[in-house]
Amino acid sequence: MKDVPTPDRPVLHARGISKFFPGTIALDDVSVRLMPGEVHALLGENGAGKSTLIKCLTGAYRRDAGVMELDGQEVDPASTAESQRLGIGTVYQEVNLLPNLTVAENLFLGRQPTRGRFIARRRMNAMAREVLESYGLDIDPAEPLSGYSVAIQQVIAIARAVDMSGKVLILDEPTASLDHDEVQLLFRVIRQLKARGLAVVFITHFLDQVFDISDRATVLRNGQVVGECLLNEVTQHDVVTMMLGRQLEARVQNRDTGRAGKTLVEISDLGKRGMIDPFSLTIHEGEVVGLAGLLGSGRTETANLIFGVVPADQGKITLRGKAIDITNPRDAVAHRFALCPEDRKVDGIVGDLSVRDNIILALQARQGWMRPIPRAKVEEIAQSYVRALDIRLASLDMPIRLLSGGNQQKALLARWLATNPDFLILDEPTRGIDVGAHAEIIALIEQLRADGMALLVASSELEELVAYSTRVIVLRDRQQVRELTGDDISPATIIDVIATEEAAR
Amino acid sequence: MIRSTYLPLLITLATFVLAYALCASAYPAMLSFRVVANLLTDNAFLGIAAVGMTFVILSGGIDLSIGSVIAFTGVFLAVILRDTGLHPLVAFALVLALTTGFGAAMGATIHYLEMPPFIVTLAGMFLARGAAYVLSTESVPITHEFYDTLQDMYWKIDGARFRLIGLVMVLTFVVGIITAHRTRFGQNVYALGGGEQTARLMGVPIAATTIGIYAVSGGLAGLSGIVFSLYTSAGYSLATVGVELDAIAAVVIGGTLLTGGYGFVAGTFFGILIMGLIQTYIVFDGTLSSWWTKIVIGGLLFAFILLQKGLTWAAEKRAAQARLRTATGSAALS
Ligand SMILES: Nc1ncnc2c1ncn2[C@@H]1O[C@H](COP(=O)(O)OP(=O)(O)OP(=O)(O)O)[C@@H](O)[C@H]1O
Numbered sequence: 055m056k057d058v059p060t061p062d063r064p065v066l067h068a069r070g071i072s073k074f075f076p077g078t079i080a081l082d083d084v085s086v087r088l089m090p091g092e093v094h095a096l097l098g099e100n101g102a103g104k105s106t107l108i109k110c111l112t113g114a115y116r117r118d119a120g121v122m123e124l125d126g127q128e129v130d131p132a133s134t135a136e137s138q139r140l141g142i143g144t145v146y147q148e149v150n151l152l153p154n155l156t157v158a159e160n161l162f163l164g165r166q167p168t169r170g171r172f173i174a175r176r177r178m179n180a181m182a183r184e185v186l187e188s189y190g191l192d193i194d195p196a197e198p199l200s201g202y203s204v205a206i207q208q209v210i211a212i213a214r215a216v217d218m219s220g221k222v223l224i225l226d227e228p229t230a231s232l233d234h235d236e237v238q239l240l241f242r243v244i245r246q247l248k249a250r251g252l253a254v255v256f257i258t259h260f261l262d263q264v265f266d267i268s269d270r271a272t273v274l275r276n277g278q279v280v281g282e283c284l285l286n287e288v289t290q291h292d293v294v295t296m297m298l299g300r301q302l303e304a305r306v307q308n309r310d311t312g313r314a315g316k317t318l319v320e321i322s323d324l325g326k327r328g329m330i331d332p333f334s335l336t337i338h339e340g341e342v343v344g345l346a347g348l349l350g351s352g353r354t355e356t357a358n359l360i361f362g363v364v365p366a367d368q369g370k371i372t373l374r375g376k377a378i379d380i381t382n383p384r385d386a387v388a389h390r391f392a393l394c395p396e397d398r399k400v401d402g403i404v405g406d407l408s409v410r411d412n413i414i415l416a417l418q419a420r421q422g423w424m425r426p427i428p429r430a431k432v433e434e435i436a437q438s439y440v441r442a443l444d445i446r447l448a449s450l451d452m453p454i455r456l457l458s459g460g461n462q463q464k465a466l467l468a469r470w471l472a473t474n475p476d477f478l479i480l481d482e483p484t485r486g487i488d489v490g491a492h493a494e495i496i497a498l499i500e501q502l503r504a505d506g507m508a509l510l511v512a513s514s515e516l517e518e519l520v521a522y523s524t525r526v527i528v529l530r531d532r533q534q535v536r537e538l539t540g541d542d543i544s545p546a547t548i549i550d551v552i553a554t555e556e557a558a559r
Numbered sequence: 560m561i562r563s564t565y566l567p568l569l570i571t572l573a574t575f576v577l578a579y580a581l582c583a584s585a586y587p588a589m590l591s592f593r594v595v596a597n598l599l600t601d602n603a604f605l606g607i608a609a610v611g612m613t614f615v616i617l618s619g620g621i622d623l624s625i626g627s628v629i630a631f632t633g634v635f636l637a638v639i640l641r642d643t644g645l646h647p648l649v650a651f652a653l654v655l656a657l658t659t660g661f662g663a664a665m666g667a668t669i670h671y672l673e674m675p676p677f678i679v680t681l682a683g684m685f686l687a688r689g690a691a692y693v694l695s696t697e698s699v700p701i702t703h704e705f706y707d708t709l710q711d712m713y714w715k716i717d718g719a720r721f722r723l724i725g726l727v728m729v730l731t732f733v734v735g736i737i738t739a740h741r742t743r744f745g746q747n748v749y750a751l752g753g754g755e756q757t758a759r760l761m762g763v764p765i766a767a768t769t770i771g772i773y774a775v776s777g778g779l780a781g782l783s784g785i786v787f788s789l790y791t792s793a794g795y796s797l798a799t800v801g802v803e804l805d806a807i808a809a810v811v812i813g814g815t816l817l818t819g820g821y822g823f824v825a826g827t828f829f830g831i832l833i834m835g836l837i838q839t840y841i842v843f844d845g846t847l848s849s850w851w852t853k854i855v856i857g858g859l860l861f862a863f864i865l866l867q868k869g870l871t872w873a874a875e876k877r878a879a880q881a882r883l884r885t886a887t888g889s890a891a892l893s
């Protein structure tokens with residue numbers, strides 16, 4: 055029955071795919087070929103059309119034009135269920151799974167093992183346990199999904215897609231919330247699938263990962279294919295130039311220390327039991343403090359604690375020498391603090407509100423809802439941030455959930471910048487953001503610092519952290535373990551600190 | 560180990576046991592098979608309709624039409640049996656097909672026209688009630704020997720009569736529970752309630768499931784109407800006004816989250832029993848006005864909604880905790 059894929063015939067061949075949305079041509083005559091046993095990277099700026107292409111290929115969207123061949127046979131999946139049946143397993147960018155179902159129910163939704171007409175629950179749980187064990191996850195599959203961390207949920211989503219991919223596996227930014235070890239684990243799985251002759255599509259903004267795992271890449275820009283290349287024949291620089299349609303200037307590192315201004319925020323012994331050990335931190339105006347550490351080392355927790363997302367159970371914060379009390383984010387906002395959170399889906403965007411309203415939200419909230427910001431002012435603020443951050447949209451009126459993932463992230467950043475805070479906390483500000491915008495955000499951080507703002511930035515990308523931080527605090531196991539200043543700040547030292555602390559354990 | 564997801568169900572069960580204990584301590588006579596049998600018989604039609612409502616609410620929807628559909632069914636049966644020579648069984652099949660189709664049509668409207676269930680089923684409510692009026696504005700008695708046979712079917716335990724319609728309700732619940740937890744359709748209902756967009760991307764057939772859910776609700780409202788006609792031996796277009804709200808109350812008291820995704824069909828069973836118990840207590844007391852039923856149910860609803868808020872809040876806290884556990888989680892990964 056199953057014909058052996060020939061090496062020169064694509065597993066999946068899509069030709070002339072187009073997709074129009076009101077005000078946008080998301081895809082314009084796009085063609086891709088997925089070869090058996092090959093990892094195919096899909097690259098492009100935020101809003102280039104990568105996710106839309108995936109959705110058109112898997113039946114989540116109806117395409118407006120184009121044909122699709124699977125193993126030489128024309129197919130036309132009308133729903134995701136159908137593409138799953140055809141052997142295409144997908145992890146969509148924004149999906150996650152269903153929080154109200156158990157882990158096993160999520161893994162097997164739509165294809166539960168049955169006895170007669172009924173779902174064999176015990177068998178399903180046992181099967182789920184087995185699948186998850188092969189990913190090194192020792193968790194109870196009968197527990198609701200919502201009880202597990204985002205990283206674990208992501209691994210479960212990947213496991214589900216892998217399990218369903220007979221021919222093609224599509225991963226849309228699967229590694230955004232995974233740490234190094236988890237990424238390596240995923241890559242091992244991908245290599246196994248490759249060996250079995252599957253075609254794998256891999257979308258990410260981490261170019262290192264692209265070059266690490268992928269064989270071939272198709273680059274999209276503004277909904278059009280700008281080129282296909284074999285990755286062992288090109289450099290990262292070439293790829294970036296293709297993506298952006300221009301050269302990306304090399305980053306200049308002109309970190310100047312010691313010019314920090316007056317003390318702004320002084321945190322002493324702030325902590326919460328079971329969440330993060332007490333820590334002290336002084337932040338001056340015109341200073342960027344970087345927070346480094348592995349996933350789960352306490353970066354997000356530190357940010358949340360300072361901002362009052364979770365009230366501290368000990369310690370105190372002084373602002374310009376005066377003790378202040380922050381028990382919830384509202385207090386923090388009132389003191390002109392701002393926090394741009396890590397997980398835009400959980401605590402960030404309001405999907406059905408327009409982009410404009412989403413950008414203005416925090417500013418309006420600080421003003422109080424009884425004093426609406428004048429319409430013209432709102433328009434001006436929103437426009438200026440859309441321009442400054444290069445947010446790609448059809449109009450400011452569109453619901454923010456229709457923006458591409460990276461552009462949602464930028465809009466969220468705009469929301470907090472619009473409040474013009476004295477103290478800005480950024481948690482993973484560049485997650486899901488393309489290389490071009492990456493550089494712009496780094497430049498923006500520099501700019502804000504130069505203008506005298508105090509920033510605290512948590513990031514898992516050491517290169518970028520090093521680029522803008524005046525000081526770096528290394529966290530491990532929810533503890534501050536070291537503060538690096540001046541010339542000590544380099545990716546190598548940070549890794550060193552983490553590793554030695556790890557060994558010292 | 561008791562899983563946290565079962566907590567609302569356990570709380571409903573505990574409430575029922577507590578309520579029964581309180582009733583029994585005030586009126587020991589309430590601790591009898593007769594009271595239990597009456598509870599089942601008197602609440603049979605409401606219970607059957609509430610099973611359908613549970614599915615609808617689990618999926619994140621609402622069905623306001625069921626009270627009208629029950630009344631329509633009753634009038635339809637009465638008129639058919641009065642005016643034609645059709646056997647009641649044929650009439651039953653006919654009316655079940657009609658109400659199931661009606662539900663399916665509402666489901667299709669909700670799905671394909673992307674209309675809110677509230678509006679569509681509100682329209683359905685007026686339509687069904689109107690259709691009942693068209694058939695007859697007066698109460699039409701049902702006299703048919705087959706009806707007598709069915710009404711005389713009961714099982715006697717300790718002098719208490721467990722009637723057929725009570726059994727039908729219990730069976731409906733059993734089938735409902737199995738459908739919810741052991742079939743793909745049931746899982747799809749929960750998936751829909753968990754998030755339509757996500758469910759769609761995961762391959763859940765949204766159209767078929769939505770239509771199926773409202774068809775089930777409509778069909779069960781039809782069955783409930785049959786049972787109601789057996790209970791009252793009549794069809795009246797003004798009957799069972801607001802029954803949909805009682806059903807919603809039972810579902811909520813049964814621990815199902817009004818926003819969908821979380822809950823149990825079994826919970827609704829105890830929700831029904833709790834509501835029935837309150838009524839029985841008032842009958843036993845004799846001095847209390849029957850309006851007290853409404854007041855107590857209102858109070859209970861408030862309590863349960865507060866409880867749900869509390870549980871959701873606790874769940875969110877747990878999820879936040881889980882995010883903090885990332886470290887341990889990724890340790891397990893490597
Ligand atoms: N349902 C929709 N309605 C209107 N416009 C849409 C819709 N979905 C996507 N778009 C638009 O289509 C364009 C392509 O979006 P897409 O999500 O495919 O980008 P992407 O390449 O995945 O970007 P990212 O890297 O940020 O995830 C964007 O401009 C987006 O605003």
Ligand SMILES: [Mg+2]
Nearest residue numbers: 105147458459
């Ligand atoms: Mg995308």
